[in-house]
Structures are given as C-alpha cells and as structure tokens.
Amino acid sequence: MVKIVQTAGKDALGEFAPDFAHYNDDVLFGENWNNEDIDLKTRCIITVVALMSSGITDSSLKYHLENAKNAGVTQKEIAAIITHVAFYAGWPKGWAVFNMAKEVWSE
Numbered sequence: 712m713v714k715i716v717q718t719a720g721k722d723a724l725g726e727f728a729p730d731f732a733h734y735n736d737d738v739l740f741g742e743n744w745n746n747e748d749i750d751l752k753t754r755c756i757i758t759v760v761a762l763m764s765s766g767i768t769d770s771s772l773k774y775h776l777e778n779a780k781n782a783g784v785t786q787k788e789i790a791a792i793i794t795h796v797a798f799y800a801g802w803p804k805g806w807a808v809f810n811m812a813k814e815v816w817s818e
Contacts, residue, residue, distance in 0.1 A: 715744045755779035756792060759808075763793065764800040768807040776808075776815045786816040 720735030744754065755778045762772045779789065789812050797805025 715740055717741065717744075752779070752782040752784060755782045755784060759789075760792065760796050760800075763796055763804050763808045766801075766804055766807075768804075768811060772808065773811050773815065776812055780815055789816065 717736045717740030720732035724732045724735075749757070755775065758775045759772070759779055762768075762775060776789070784792075790809075793805050793808050793812060797808075
C-alpha cells in the first residue's frame, strides 16, 4: 500500500489552528487513512457514502470522489453506490452527488 501523506491542514490552517491541522494531516490522513485493515478502495467508498449521507456536497466530496476514482472505483460502481445510498440517505442527496460524480468521471 502506498503511504498517504496529507498537508492540506498545515497548508491552510497551520498557523491559525495548528491542532486542527495536526489532527487532519497526521491523525485522520496519516494514521486512519494508512490503516491497512480496510483496503483503500473500500475506504474511499465508505467516505463518499458518509459524506453523501451527511449532505456534504462541497469540494471535500469532490476530493473524495476523485480519490475513489483513483483507487479503482469505476463509473458503473459509483453509479450503483450512489443509487443504493440514495434510497437510504435521500433522493435529493443522490442527485447532488451524481452531478459531481459525472464531472469527476468525465475528466
């Protein structure tokens, strides 16, 4: 497994909120994302589902959709995942995520 290294927290908030930046980069991405108990593709799918279920459709969702695509999630798989989750999380959330997923998988 390729080690995931994240610096977005330090880059954006390092001086303003160093503790938050540390938790983001070193704990969330450094430890959690590098835990090998769940493979990267599954971890990406879980993250997309969690963001969709929470109604988060900002740049963080796009980032995680791109991660999912880069981890091997196909267009057919993401379409099935979003459709399945829409029944449980809400149809409008499905629409919102599909709009962003179409962008990511057409790139």
